[in-house]
Amino acid sequence: MLGLSALWAMWELELRRLRHDRLELYTRAVQPLLWIGVFGPIMGAIRAIPTGGIPYTSFITPGVLIQSTTFVSIFYGLTIVWERESGILKKLLVTPASRASLVVGRAMAAGVRAVVQALVIVPIALLVGVRFYPHPLYFLGALGVIFLSSGGFAALSMLVASFLKTRERFMGIGQALTFPLFFASNALYPVAMMPKALQVFAQVNPMSYVVDAVRALIITGDTSRLGTDLLAILAFDLLMFAVASASFRRIIE
Template sequence: MSVSLAERPVAWAEGTRLLVRVGTFCLVELQKLRHDRSELLTRMIQPVLWLVVFGQTFTRLRAIPSGDVPYLDFLSAGIIAQSALFVSIFYGIQIIWERDAGVLTKLMVTPTPRAALVTGKAFAAGIRSLAQALAILVVSLLLGVRFTANPLKLLGVVVVVLLGAAFFCCLSVTIAGLVLKRDRLMGIGQAIMMPLFFASNALYPIAVMPHWLQVVSAVNPLSYEVNALRGLLLGTPTVLWLDFTVLVVATIAAITAASALLGRLTR
């Protein structure tokens, strides 16, 4: 049934209000960085070490086939995706902390939709990941990696990082809604973080994986994020519409699941 002309302004107002609330929650999350900017610096150490130590060492060893692309270039896109994963996968701990501090209960009794709260946190995770991605790009350039300078492709990189971080943030919140405890979430987060990373093409091409791992990689959103980043930054062959479709669908599904389970944390 089509929306009548009288209903359209109301629907537009509701949509605008929802976007404003999402933006507000996102800004609230980012304000926390002002009180502890060292968090960004400490989180940058690990991805930079992957590039400087692992990347340069395996470039010299030529142990991992990366086609016509130097291995350090090949790895850099994977490390950008890895940093988004590592930033976002423990966002559920923050939700549980807010529950324990009574903040989440106060937010839940407001008329704000749960999806707005979850989406705001998801894209705050994405902006944090963008800060790390920028640092990784700078370090990569200093190491001699050649990235595209096409502004449209760089804008695509921003969208890919935001979607990837949003998905893993909402996955973490979904798990938090299931396990309800910080210590359980930390254990599960550690248990799934590295398998997600190693079961993707962040470090090596899918072609060199055993068959069963190729199957796992094919359903791992991180693989599509890495494919999109390599295609945009390095021009490697990929199906960008498929990469973006998988990331968008996965993110929407994760936001839906996290929003549905958020209420369990306040019971």
């Protein structure tokens, strides 16, 4: 199975790159540290947000984690733009690997980066005093959810990258994409607190489902909605893979 071996190779590529240069992992951990270490405790002290009995910092930890890993995946599209400017994309296109396996492989490679990023942030959360749900399988499940959802977000960013094509334009768009997803989700506050229009958006916002699933797995242990969340994430992934593969031609030409 050439498609599969190409997938594995892309993941290995990301792990090897991370092994040589870990600086980005640490610098990207600064922002989550501020959310969990500063924003969380201060907002939590007001006790204005109904979290269902969970300490506020614990409530936002999954959201902050997902925001951070989504950022990693969204900016992964940038790598593809960069590879378009260099010859790597051209070279990959001339290997026997299929185009769909290239798109899915590159997208899921973002998942590798995202999971490693999550593993850097978790100890910070522990230090700050966030109480995780004490079940290793649940924790592994959460990493699986992060891996899976990152692929979809990376494919989304590839799609956007296929329209932009230059690095400079992408920097701004990356931010403009991540923050609306973050703020219009259940990451920092329950969806019920939002204005009606935003609530509708939060319902179709994939990040809401990812945060919900991860919150269930690492904080509350209440997995009653996990099935729906996973279905929503899978649907998002498949849709993004399909659309990104279809628009891949635009990146090439």
